[in-house]
Amino acid sequence: MSKQIVIVGAGPGGLATAMRLASQGYQVQIFEAADRVGGRMRGFEEGSYAFDTGPTILQVPRVYEELFTESGLKLSDYIHFKQLDPNTRLHFWDGSQLDLTSNLDAFKAQLASMRADLPEAFDHWYAEHVRKNLLGYKPYLGTPVRPILGYLRPDEIAAALSFRPWESLYQHFWRFFKDERLVYALSYSSKYLGMHPTLCSSIFSLIPFLEFADGVWHPEGGFRALAQSMAQAARDLGVQIHLNCPVKQVWIEQNCARGVELATSDRIPADAVVVNADFGYGIRHLVPESARGRYSDRKLNRLQFSCSTFMLYLGINRRYENLPHHQLYLSDRIRSRERPWVDDSALDEKDPPFYVCNPTIVDPSNAPAGHSTLFVLVPIPNTSHNVDWVTSQQAYRDLIIQRMSLLGYDNLEQHIVTETCYTAPTWRDDYRVHLGAVFNLTHSWNQLGPFRPPIRSDSLRRLYWIGGAVHPGSGLLTILEAARSATTFVRQDLDMPSLVTKSGNQ
Ligand SMILES: Cc1cc2nc3c(=O)[nH]c(=O)nc-3n(C[C@H](O)[C@H](O)[C@H](O)COP(=O)(O)OP(=O)(O)OC[C@H]3O[C@@H](n4cnc5c(N)ncnc54)[C@H](O)[C@@H]3O)c2cc1C
Numbered sequence: 244m245s246k247q248i249v250i251v252g253a254g255p256g257g258l259a260t261a262m263r264l265a266s267q268g269y270q271v272q273i274f275e276a277a278d279r280v281g282g283r284m285r286g287f288e289e290g291s292y293a294f295d296t297g298p299t300i301l302q303v304p305r306v307y308e309e310l311f312t313e314s315g316l317k318l319s320d321y322i323h324f325k326q327l328d329p330n331t332r333l334h335f336w337d338g339s340q341l342d343l344t345s346n347l348d349a350f351k352a353q354l355a356s357m358r359a360d361l362p363e364a365f366d367h368w369y370a371e372h373v374r375k376n377l378l379g380y381k382p383y384l385g386t387p388v389r390p391i392l393g394y395l396r397p398d399e400i401a402a403a404l405s406f407r408p409w410e411s412l413y414q415h416f417w418r419f420f421k422d423e424r425l426v427y428a429l430s431y432s433s434k435y436l437g438m439h440p441t442l443c444s445s446i447f448s449l450i451p452f453l454e455f456a457d458g459v460w461h462p463e464g465g466f467r468a469l470a471q472s473m474a475q476a477a478r479d480l481g482v483q484i485h486l487n488c489p490v491k492q493v494w495i496e497q498n499c500a501r502g503v504e505l506a507t508s509d510r511i512p513a514d515a516v517v518v519n520a521d522f523g524y525g526i527r528h529l530v531p532e533s534a535r536g537r538y539s540d541r542k543l544n545r546l547q548f549s550c551s552t553f554m555l556y557l558g559i560n561r562r563y564e565n566l567p568h569h570q571l572y573l574s575d576r577i578r579s580r581e582r583p584w585v586d587d588s589a590l591d592e593k594d595p596p597f598y599v600c601n602p603t604i605v606d607p608s609n610a611p612a613g614h615s616t617l618f619v620l621v622p623i624p625n626t627s628h629n630v631d632w633v634t635s636q637q638a639y640r641d642l643i644i645q646r647m648s649l650l651g652y653d654n655l656e657q658h659i660v661t662e663t664c665y666t667a668p669t670w671r672d673d674y675r676v677h678l679g680a681v682f683n684l685t686h687s688w689n690q691l692g693p694f695r696p697p698i699r700s701d702s703l704r705r706l707y708w709i710g711g712a713v714h715p716g717s718g719l720l721t722i723l724e725a726a727r728s729a730t731t732f733v734r735q736d737l738d739m740p741s742l743v744t745k746s747g748n749q
Contacts, residue, residue, distance in 0.1 A: 245270050246737050249503050249513040251490045251529065254282025255719055256709035257519030258473040259310055259726035264517075264733060265480035266314035272513075273482060274505065276489035276675065280474040282519070283674055283681065284719075286467025289661045292558030292616050293609040295467055296665075297681070298719055299600040299618060300331075300569065301460040303453055306723045310473075313727075314480060321472035323463045325605055330459035332567045333431075334650060335424045336575035342567075343428065343451075345458040354425075361420060368419045372452035375406050379449060408446050415445035427573050431596075434622055436717065437549025437685030439577075439585040444688065453720075461568065464608055492529050493518065493706060500706040515705040515733050522696050522712035523548065523677025523684070536702025547687060548625055548680035549717070550587035551667035553639060555619040558661035562615045563652060568605055570650045571598045587622055590630050590639070597621040597643060599650055614660070617652070619643060625667055625678040632666040640664055683712035691716070698725060699732040707732055 245268050250257045253275035265271045279285050283297035301307075304324050311318040329342035341357075344350050347369070354361035407415070412430040420426060430440035432450045462469040474484055489506040493516055502512040518525045523546070526538050574594040576584055583589035603615030610616050621643055624630055647655050667679035684690050696713045700706040709729045711717035 246514040247272070247512065248515050248517060248733065249274065249511055250517045250519055251493075251503060251525070252276070252282060252519030252710075253280035253470075253474065253484055253486075254519050254710060255284060255470065255473070256711070256722045256726060257282070257517070258470065258477055259723050260517055260519070260709050260729045261477045261482045261484075262310060262314045262316075262473065262480055263726055263730040265477060265482045266316075267730065267734065269733070269737075271477070271482045272511065273477070273484045274488040274490050274503065274511070275484065275486050278487050279470075280484065280486070281467055281470030283670075283676070284466040284470050286465060286470070287556075287663075289556070289558060289663060291611050292614070292661055293465065293467070294556040294616055294663070295465045295600075295602070295618060296554075296556075298466045299461075299602070301462060301466075301469075302450070302718075302720050303457050304460050305457070306720055310723055310726070311476060314476065316476050316479070321476055322469055324460040325463060326458045326460050327568050327605065329567055329569075330454050331569040331571055332650075333428050334570065334572045335427075336573060336578070337424075339424065341424065341428055343454065345455055347455065350455075357424070358422060361422065361425070364419050369452070369455065371406070372448065373456075375449060376452060376456070378403075379406075379446065406445070408444055410445040412440040412443045412445050412447060415448055416440075423578065424573075427577055431571060431573065431577075434550070434596075435682050437547070437680070437682045438687065439580075441580055442585065443686065444691075447686070459569070461602065461605055463606060465602060465606060490520075490529060492531070493703075495531070495534050495703060495706075498534070498702070499704040500700075514737055515707065517707045517709055517729060517733070519709050521674075521676045521683070522708055522710060523680070524675045525708070526696075527677070530703070530706075534703055536700070538696070538702075547685045547690065548627070548678050549682035549685055550622045551625040551670055551679040552665070552681050553621040553623045553643070553667075554663075554665035554669075555617070555640065555643060556663040556665075557617040557619070557655075557659055558610065558614065559617060559655070559658040560614050560660050561658045562603060562613065563601055564604060566601050566604070566651050568601055569598070570601070572596055572646070572649050583624075587624050588628050590623055590635065592635075592639065592642065595621050595623075595643075595646075597646065599647065599652065617655075619647070623667060625680040626671050627678050630667065632668060636664060636666060677712075683710070683717040686716055698729050699736075705736060 248269045248271045250273045253273045261271045286295050308318050329344040331343045334340045351362035416426040416429050429451045433440045433443035490503045491506045494502045494504050500516040504510050574596045576594045577596050598620045600618035603610050670676045670679035707729050
């Protein structure tokens with residue numbers, strides 16, 4: 244009989260791991276607490292409008308192709324992706340704007356109008372990143388983590404040093420461009436790694452490069468459709484998905500995961516358990532402290548978590564046809580290097596940077612004819628900073644609606660038909676995300692690689708973690724890569740135990 248795997252959670256990480264494991268012959272069951280799959284990207288409907296809740300930026304479509312192909316399926320039988328142009332429109336504090344686009348000639352034409360030498364500087368930066376991608380992507384993102392000593396290979400160190408990984412993203416982009424608008428334009432993704440560009444390592448300059456090189460894409464029907472298509476693919480491979488089925492705890496005997504205990508107190512036995520619940524939440528709620536190894540409450544309290552996000556999901560009775568899919572307002576505040584602005588430890592009630600997605604223009608399926616939906620995201624403190632949302636929420640909502648004219652959303656208030664607002668406690672309570680820190684653990688050096696919680700538990704046998712807070716890191720691209728590593732570990736432990744000691748992978 245084939246081996247039984249239980250997965251806790253049907254977020255992107257749980258679904259991708261389920262597809263891979265089922266395609267390799269394991270009997271897989273997913274237990275999901277919510278009434279639908281997708282985790283942070285599960286989406287919702289309100290009246291005749293449909294909304295994505297979390298991800299809106301799809302990078303490196305190859306990773307999705309590989310997930311389906313390596314599971315014996317064809318991505319295009321389940322979902323189609325559309326490439327966006329521009330990738331993102333940025334509005335700066337001084338009123339100027341810049342379109343990030345994978346049409347490099349068009350991008351360089353904009354740079355030339357900013358300063359004559361910028362196109363050549365960009366060519367140098369791009370050429371360096373073709374090399375950086377070749378040397379850095381696979382060994383650090385696309386393969387399982389190594390023990391610390393495994394990173395001390397002279398050839399790799401020599402190659403890495405030429406990219407100056409000790410520089411911050413700010414220093415890195417300043418060295419190439421010496422224009423603050425460009426520095427922040429190309430490093431804004433550090434926010435999604437939980438960090439300010441002056442604190443985030445320049446190794447992450449690979450993210451804007453991948454967007455230039457591979458484009459930014461949108462799944463038809465939205466990211467909630469992507470979640471549904473991954474769930475359908477998993478079911479087609481034989482995976483059973485149980486919705487509305489919260490897991491109470493991992494069932495542990497003799498330091499080994501034996502299955503899970505559901506909230507109903509039923510026990511589901513398994514040969515291995517993969518936890519896709521958010522690590523910060525799951526390690527506290529699903530594993531007793533005595534079995535957590537190095538992740539005691541004390542250690543967990545010392546980990547650094549990302550910001551949270553204030554969200555407005557608006558159904559509106561008009562379309563903004565001329566405004567692009569992704570827009571970002573980079574306010575003057577992001578140039579501050581002082582607390583609380585560098586670490587999002589206080590609510591910015593004057594001039595916060597914010598992001599708006601206008602998906603109906605490329606994907607009209609989410610609203611009635613002539614109407615559209617808008618997705619508004621503002622980085623805010625996570626719940627450890629005690630913002631009182633009961634008193635702040637309405638005023639903050641009013642501020643953001645009024646500021647949206649900065650991105651061209653004029654007279655918005657009068658067009659709003661439906662409105663849903665999330666604050667940090669929503670992510671914490673409804674999505675079970677520790678501190679509502681939606682981008683998980685920050686990606687500081689002390690929380691990367693062998694210092695990040697591992698996929699294969701180091702305290703319990705046959706227990707694995709998949710998701711944004713564990714190795715290699717947050718974001719769909721990374722989590723999908725991690726699902727491959729999780730599957731490798733399960734196979735090594737259940738079917739090829741002799742390989743474990745040889746590979747030494749954690
Ligand atoms: C507003 C926002 C914008 C984002 N934008 C992007 C973007 O543009 N691009 C990008 O790549 N990433 C983006 N992200 C990040 C991305 O959404 C996350 O990295 C990703 O969803 C994390 O996936 P996951 O599999 O780790 O877990 P989750 O999505 O958190 O899924 C975990 C699942 O486990 C379930 N669960 C928890 N506890 C239990 C239990 N006890 N029993 C059963 N089930 C349980 C939960 O209900 C959930 O379904 C964004 C996130 C947010 C919130």
